[in-house]
Amino acid sequence: MARKIIVAPSVLSADFACLREGVEMINRSAAEWIHWDVMDGRFVPNITFGMPVVKALRPFSDKFFDVHLMIENPERYAEAFAKAGADLVTVHYEAAPHLHRIMQEVKGQGKKFGVAINPATPAECLRDIIPYADLVLVMSVNPGFGGQKFIENSTEKIRRVRRMTEELNPDCLIEVDGGINDATAPAVVEAGADVLVAGSYVFGHENPAAAIELLAGSGR
């Protein structure tokens, strides 16, 4: 049976000198979500943007804003991103000892809550938060940069996350982020991913809308 696949292009690979154009390209495409990579130079080596950028672009799109916080102390900012226009706020398991409290704050704003894990973090850590999460994000590269190579054992990890979500919270979506392209997408979809993040593949493609369309078709 065909599965619905959501594509979340990451504006990390868009031209930061004209981010609005990147957002408008996504608006015209088959992508349902826009992925915002927030980096603080501490949890990850790179620094990107904060709440003001998300807030500034919010009026220019009706797409679902998927905000991925790669920051230390995400409890300080999760609610602020929800207020800035995020529809979903995802925080890293590795950065947050009080995930359940952050979940309450994000949901208190009427927004969805996601939890992310790095490649070296075992999926089983998520068992007790999955019942409360709207999404699990499986990092398939070490977070911090676009354009890295997909780490192969992520597919097996997605399979294990899928088994847990089916058992504990069948509504919880599974998102995969890092090194996703036309070659890597089919296996992660087969393993159970619902949402495909793609940065360099989409924005580096001569026809970004066609690249998005192709990824969206990986469940068929």
Ligand code: DX5
């Ligand atoms: C990496 C970010 C990703 C990044 C993916 O730290 O979380 O969202 O944009 O980029 P690609 O698709 O180029 O691997």
Ligand code: ZN
């Ligand atoms: Zn991301």
